[in-house]
Amino acid sequence: MGFWKRVLVNALIFLALAGFLPHMIFVSSIWMALGASLVLGILNALIKPILTILSLPITILTLGLFSVVINAVMLQLTALFVGSGFAFSGFGASILAAVIISVVNAIISDRFMRQK
Incomplete structure (x- = not known):
């Protein structure tokens, strides 16, 4: 899955998590979710390998x-x-979000690979 598709999917996941778990994750707007998703993509490309x-x-x-x-x-x-x-309300909320994001990204990436 391409970078921009992953950014969009992560933004949608952030919004969904903020809706389902409002006491753990706070996202103020759609634009903030897109910005956070873009920042996450950049950090994943630059810092995560290290x-x-x-x-x-x-x-x-x-x-x-x-x-x-x-x-x-x-x-x-x-x-x-x-x-x-x-x-995030705490590190536990970040861990839960990380697990959910990883699972959803794996499912969606699998769907994109099957369509080709």
Whole structure:
């Protein structure tokens, strides 16, 4: 799936999560969701590979489960860079959002691959 499609899908996921879990995730508007999704895409391209390499030993020891923590850290960094219009109630909310985003992205990516 291309970069812009993933940005749009992540923005929709952010809006859905904010609607279903309003006490855990706050998104002030559609534009804030799009901005946060764009920032997340940029951070995933620039910072996530470095974090993945640095955390490789613990990721291997946990059989890959530490990658969920890395994704939650990326979401926390996104909230930090975006500002007060996009926030999580805590790190647990970031972990839950990371799991949901990963599952939904995997399902949608699979659908896009089958259409080609």
